[in-house]
Structure formats: structure tokens, C-alpha cells
Amino acid sequence: MLDEYDVIRLITKRFGPLPEGYAPIGDDVALVPPGRAGECVVLKCDMLVARTDVPPGMSWKMASRKAVGMCVSDFAAKGARPTAFMVSVGIPKGTSEGRVVELASGLVEASREWGVRLVGGDTSEADDLIIDCVMVGFAKEIVRRKGARPGEYVVTTGTFGRTSAGLKILMEGAKAGPRFRKEAISSVFAPRPRLDLGLAISRYLSSSIDSSDGLAISLHTISEMSGVGVRLTEVPYEKGLEEFASLNSYSAEELALYGGEEYEIVGTVGKGRIREAKGKARSMGCELRVIGETVSPDVLKGVEFPDGRKVRRDGWVHLRSKP
């Protein structure tokens, strides 16, 4: 039976040695070389718990890659480049070597994909697979949730609804055409945080948030923290979402607004900078979509459609939502 030391060995041996300035993995603490002069330390931790975050069919490799990706997405939304990460892993007693190797492979893949070095971690016994990813990077400043002002465009880096659809397919056996099915499941198993895009467009963003709790909550959070109203003129549906919804008698709007787990960036851009911001995104093969505008809180509080219908403050909420 594997113990803590076996697990650490199985993971760390798949990573090459760390460069000068880092402490080799295996001391009491990790050491990361300082950023450039004046750069703050950017930190994020995000805990993946298998029972609520790992649907049927998702391997430990996918889970560990996703745990790292969840942090990468937050860095992307803030315009900060991540440098390194640690993982605190809880696994059940008697976990097989094969599963630990899977977990290690996902971390290796994440490390390569997003250019982040594994610098340390911790291994514990738990009833369920638990991966708490801790990410560190450096930045002079970050884009805040509170920076939006009235009269700006509300933008997103992508479409919504595909991950809710993927979860419906996996958990409730919802029907879907082969192409949509593949895309939807892939967005659950192998999310693609918008790191390069986030780093490129951050200078245009007055406020931003990672959309992983859902589009509606993200918009409400920007509204609350910035003290602005949000008029939502378009719900950016994933291609094929409406067919999928009607095939299964779901509401496409519900799926897109209140699902969560899409790792897109939601933010605001001053109207004078939108052309440049969209051009930058396009130069990277992405589309920055305008989905609404911010208005004075005297005109509108919270988040509404143009016809006055309210967008609920609802989405993925831990301890409330059903997995």
C-alpha cells in the first residue's frame, strides 16, 4: 500500500529539477525567486473536492489538471502571469499507484500547458480525493472586481452554457448531437482558461472576474463591488445551446446564466478603448463579445435585461448548489 512518501516520489519524479533560485522540492517550505522590482506577490488557492467537483467519467488526470486550471483562470482574469504552484493532496488510504500516476500526469500536463512550475505540496489522508492548488505569481497591479464605472461596455471572452450542458449530459443523461456533446463534455473535463488572452487584454479592462461561478454571479459581483448597475443586452450562448436546450426541454438562458464552471473572463471596458481591446483579442484568434453596459446605480441596481427583467444572483454556490 502506498504511503505519503511513495505518493510524493511518484509525483515529483515526473518533474525535472527546479532552476537556480528555487529550493528543490522536499524541504519544509518552497522557495520562489522574487519578482521584478515593485511587483507584488499574487496568490490564489482553489480546492477541488471529488464529490462535488468531479463528475462520473472524469479521471484523476483530468481532475488534477483542472485543479491547476482553476487557479490559472483567476490569474488570467486579473492579468497576472502565474509562476509556480503547489498542491495539497488528500487521497483515500489504499489508493492505487495507477491513480497517483494519473494525478501526477495531470499536474505535469498543467505545468507544461500554462508554464507554471511545481514547487511543493502536501499529502494527507482523506475520505475523498481533494486537491487544493496554490498558485503564485508576480504583478505590479491586478485588474480588480471593483473597477467598473457607469457607461462602460460589459464584455466576455467566450460563450456560456456549454459546461452546464456537459454536466447535464454526464449527470442526467441529457441528449445531444455528437459535436455539441463532445464540446460540452470537454469543457467539463478539460477546461481551457484564457491565460494568454487575459494577459493580453488586461490593460483594457477596468474591472474583471473569472466566470467560474457562472455568468449571472459574475455580473452581480462586478455590479456590487464596483457600485454600478449592469444592463445585459445579450446572453452569449454557446453554439448549439438552443437546440440542445429544446431537445431536452431545458431553458438555454438558465443554462448560460446560472450554470458555472466556464473559465471565461467577464469584465468591463471603457467605450473609448473597446475597438482596440476587440482588435487585440482578434489578433489572438479570440472574440471579445460586448454583452451589455454599465449604468449609474441611480438608474439601475443589480443586473437587468433591457426590458427590466432581473437577472437572479444565482449560480454555482458551494454548500448550497447540488452537485
Add this chain to the structure above:
Amino acid sequence: MLDEYDVIRLITKRFGPLPEGYAPIGDDVALVPPGRAGECVVLKCDMLVARTDVPPGMSWKMASRKAVGMCVSDFAAKGARPTAFMVSVGIPKGTSEGRVVELASGLVEASREWGVRLVGGDTSEADDLIIDCVMVGFAKEIVRRKGARPGEYVVTTGTFGRTSAGLKILMEGAKAGPRFRKEAISSVFAPRPRLDLGLAISRYLSSSIDSSDGLAISLHTISEMSGVGVRLTEVPYEKGLEEFASLNSYSAEELALYGGEEYEIVGTVGKGRIREAKGKARSMGCELRVIGETVSPDVLKGVEFPDGRKVRRDGWVHLRSKP
């Protein structure tokens, strides 16, 4: 029923606002001002899982304080001052407000006691209480596990066996006199990492390790990573340990060497510096005990008593040890 946002509110409202340079809690990432020029970022994560780490009678307040203390102890052993911390918390659905307030109180206490600021965290649903503490600080260099050379003294900042005894009292109903009982249980519920002492003596240490996995494993780790043998001339028993052991038919040596969870520093000091190192510790009201010496690996491999008896590489090992 409390949800994620309630939990975050209950915790953060007990903390004052962060000073200039930090991002207020509640954005996608935490921001910590840079260290002084040339200082590296020191990072540690340590996961507490209630099922294995929280014995009967230990409150959530004690558990959350201890989760932070576990990281503080690693910083202490490395001679690095911690600056800030985050916590990823997993709690069962339906957890009462009272328990979350307890958890928050433990974090507040830890924050004050060790001068570390709470800068962020994450809340998830889990079957069991899980607290992953993430600590950050700055240091030009740290004392490594690998720095010992032959011909040095092996030292500790305290005695051993009280925490194993405390666990025996709590889990197996072992008998003890009132004073020993109190000390032993307190070392389980309210460990006292050696932060001030560690910061003061780090300049004298050629190698060091936090002893939380037990004295024997700590000595073996220094031996392996430094490539030296360790001759253990004294097992530093907690006062009253031998009476406790004989009262319950335990072996005091087993309790002191192979228990774990004592948050002491184990390290090595060059013979020419030992007087100064001991004097420094004494000036802080602590005793730095010489418990052995390092020898060339040609003479001795691993860890032995002077009569040649081997010290086993055994102690608290996650996924192997019984809680």
C-alpha cells in the same frame, strides 16, 4: 443553512481591513506587497483533515489555529518570518453558524499570535472538515534540510513524547497525573511552534527540519538529505514521560522517538558555534539541547544510538499510520 458566501462573511468580518499594498479579501486573487530587495518568496501549504488530525475533544477553533500553526512551525524551522496566510476550507453541508464562528476565532487567534495576515482563501463542500493553510513570507535564504556536515552537534528546541502521550490519553484513555495530563493534551490541542526562537537561532543552524513527523523521521531526513550519519546520544524526554509510560506500560523511548506532532525544531550546529547558539536560546528563555552528533557516512549510515542500536525510520506517516 449557511452557504459559501455566509461562511466567507462570517470569517472575514472578524478581521480588520488589510493595509495599503494588499488587495482586500474578496477578489479573485490575493495580493501581498513585495519583500525587501533580493528576498525570495517562501511558501508552505499544510492540509489538516479532521478525520486523521482532529482527535476527540478538539474544537474547530483549536483545529483552525493548529492548521495555521503547522505552517508557522515550518517557517520557524527555516528561519523565515511568515507574512500572510490563506485558508482553503472544506466543510460539510449543514454546518452550523456556531462552528464556523469557532473556525473564524481560531484563525483570528492564529493571526494575532504569530503576526500573520489573512489575505484570502476558498470555501468548498466536503464530507469532513478540511483546512488547507497556505502561508507566505519572504527571506533571502532559508536553512535547508541538506546542510549538515560531519562533526556537528545535533540539537532540538524542546523535549519529545508529550504529544504522543496526549494522543494516548485522548484516544486510548491512558492514565496520567493532572499536571502531565494537562501539558500533554495542551500540546495536541494548542501546539506552540517555535517562531521567535527559530528566527533567532537560524543563523547558527547548518541544517534544520520541523519535527512534526516525529523525532526519528526528522533525524533520518537530515541524515539522508545531508549525507551524514547521526549518532543519537540522548532522547530528550518530556518531563514526566517515563512515569507516564511506566504507569501505562508504554515505552518512553517509543513515545518520544516515533510519535510526531511536536512542533519543535531539529537541526545541526557546528561545534564552534554551539556556545553562542545555546546562549541565544537561553536569552529567550529556551533551552537548545544537544542530543547527538553528525558523523561521516563512512562511519555510520542513518541514525544510531552510541551502542550501535538503530533508530527506525518511523513516525507519523500519512496513509500509513493509524490515526
